Amino acid sequence: SxxxxxDPQALSIQEGENATMNCSYKTSINNLQWYRQNSGxxxxxxxxxxxxxxxxxxxxxxxxxxxxxxxxSLLITASRAADTASYFCARVRSGAGSYQLTFGKxxxxxxxx
Amino acid sequence: xxxxxxxPRHKVTETGTPVTLRCHQTENHRYMYWYRQDPGHGLRLxxxxxxxxxxxxxxVSDGYSVSRSKTEDFLLTLESATSSQTSVxxxxxxxxxxxxxYFGEGSWLTVV
Numbered sequence: 001s002x003x004x005x006x007d008p009q010a011l012s013i014q015e016g017e018n019a020t021m022n023c024s025y026k027t028s029i030n031n032l033q034w035y036r037q038n039s040g041x042x043x044x045x046x047x048x049x050x051x052x053x054x055x056x057x058x059x060x061x062x063x064x065x066x067x068x069x070x071x072x073s074l075l076i077t078a079s080r081a082a083d084t085a086s087y088f089c090a091r092v093r094s095g096a097g098s099y100q101l102t103f104g105k106x107x108x109x110x111x112x113x
Numbered sequence: 114x115x116x117x118x119x120x121p122r123h124k125v126t127e128t129g130t131p132v133t134l135r136c137h138q139t140e141n142h143r144y145m146y147w148y149r150q151d152p153g154h155g156l157r158l159x160x161x162x163x164x165x166x167x168x169x170x171x172x173v174s175d176g177y178s179v180s181r182s183k184t185e186d187f188l189l190t191l192e193s194a195t196s197s198q199t200s201v202x203x204x205x206x207x208x209x210x211x212x213x214x215y216f217g218e219g220s221w222l223t224v225v
Binding site: 030031033035041042043044045048050088090092100101102103104105106 | 146148153154155156157158161171203205210211213214215216217218219
């Protein structure tokens with residue numbers, strides 16, 4: 001079954017605006033990883049956030065994690081047309097088997113120039 | 114970019130034929146994975162390996178087998194390809210539990 005469900009499924013914004021994507025999951029995690037995928041390409045790793053972390057930054061990206069709500073969010077600030085892509089969250093569960101990623105279906109982001 | 118090479122990148126094959134996809138890594142990572150990506154399903158784990166000759170099944174393993182005879186190579190075999198196996202296949206690698214998982218560029222397989 002799918003874990004790490006993203007919301008919204010699709011998001012369209014103007015260049016320069018911020019984009020927020022959310023991810024929910026059902027079971028305890030070791031960490032949660034966000035990926036970007038451009039059309040027809042592979043997945044590019046963006047950020048890994050561990051279960052004992054609440055927030056991480058990487059350039060224009062900010063990821064938050066709320067383990068009590070079993071949710072995470074990815075914020076892209078000052079979006080650019082080049083940010084147009086699908087974004088996936090994937091969880092790595094805690095305990096035995098903490099080396100497998102389970103993906104959601106992704107959020108398709110369109111940034112309009 | 115992580116040193117992951119998938120081959121072939123594109124393949125068209127006929128129903129009932131065997132197909133092998135290869136994943137080669139230069140990072141000496143212990144864990145290797147095969148995922149498939151389909152519209153409406155996202156990425157789903159087929160098989161994974163946690164060491165040479167150590168493999169296990171993932172979520173959608175039926176119709177697939179894998180082998181890992183060397184650290185750097187992980188092969189995915191479709192013994193008798195079916196149209197439902199038309200998909201994009203991604204190889205991924207990881208150093209270990211709880212570490213970042215890096216993906217290859219994908220192999221597009223069409224079964225006609």
